[in-house]
Amino acid sequence: MSDPAAVATDGRIRRGDETRRAVLRRAVDLASVEGLDGVTIGRLATELSISKSGLFAHFGSKEELQLATIRAARAIFSHAVVVPAMEKPAGIVRLRALLDGWLAYSSGRAFPGGCFFSRATHEYAARPGTVQEALRDVDQEWLALVSATIDEARELGEVRADVDARQLAYELDAYLDSANMRSLLNGDLAVYDNARAAVDARLAAVAS
């Protein structure tokens, strides 16, 4: 092989990384439906046709597998929602991109069980530990991003000066999460219309 990437990369480690990626890809999908607790090592190994002990060796513990699953889901979410929005100009356009991107990510079932984080965060909201901390970090990161984007829109004069960015971010996020959950519960995407209507009305109300 004259491929510099192949030369620079140890084939053994690359093989391990690919296994790891396949495991996590299946883990995030499974967790979005069954929860992080529903992702068992034996089940994962059976579905991927690899040995249970071989899979386990990649993570060393169930908890470490859960944390790796959260990191993998964060990367997918970031790629699907955050990165595209960041390519838009700051302010109200980027805010809309974030909200529309989230709705597309959720309703398009980037994860089969809807938003991975909605599922996992509710699962661990009342259960202290490193998993809860990791999920709290992602949640705060998301809320801070929406809030900061609102602030930029305010500074650009696109929304009224008296708007409380954190409060507005709270309300907008609430619309999104509600639609995600109910669309799954009812097996009907119609509820996303409620979320879109709420977002539109709220943004129209704060526009300057």
Place this chain on the structure above:
Amino acid sequence: MSDPAAVATDGRIRRGDETRRAVLRRAVDLASVEGLDGVTIGRLATELSISKSGLFAHFGSKEELQLATIRAARAIFSHAVVVPAMEKPAGIVRLRALLDGWLAYSSGRAFPGGCFFSRATHEYAARPGTVQEALRDVDQEWLALVSATIDEARELGEVRADVDARQLAYELDAYLDSANMRSLLNGDLAVYDNARAAVDARLAAVAS
């Protein structure tokens, strides 16, 4: 004898009912934190110092225990939120009683893991079956109640005639659920202020 009083005073059945009640009280508390899947028969039996097989006999299957737990939680929720609100006059006063009652029920930790239904419904939103159906029924019942109460307020001239009751119910409920989850996740009740502010602003905006 077919005397209902004699049946009601049958000590054997009464003893069974009390055991059943004790099991379900523990089950709803546990499920609000660990989820319906986290409620295992062995754990429940150990905590209550009864035999696993004796507990199991009351329900016949894990799924039936879960359904009974949902019914028990519904009764607690109804007693804590719905019944008090129904004693208020129809319209905006009753709507406020429902929303304030829900916030008190959630923040007061009627269940140690916050709202039982928020936890369980997210757990089963993407998992078809009788448990999902039972949770969907409760959710639709709640949304229909809030929506009907808004309609009554509209007919009383307390809210603007052009208000979409189901849309408003959707938004108000979204505020509540968000606060419930984040207060648990962050271990801080401050987020309920966001919910209250959102509810207040929304109700003020639709008042006629």
Place this chain on the structure above:
DNA sequence: AATTAATACGAACGATCGTACGATTAGTTC
């Protein structure tokens, strides 16, 4: 070709899961 390092595997562990079944206890009716 021999040695080293990383991944993958097979078998087994103690624990716990949901469930089944016969025996035992507590309470009612004759």
Place this chain on the structure above:
DNA sequence: GAACTAATCGTACGATCGTTCGTATTAATT
């Protein structure tokens, strides 16, 4: 008292859980 009924219990089953450990396989180094 005996006969009957309902609740509770003890024991055991097969399955699956997370985890451990020794071995085999594969790739890189020499």
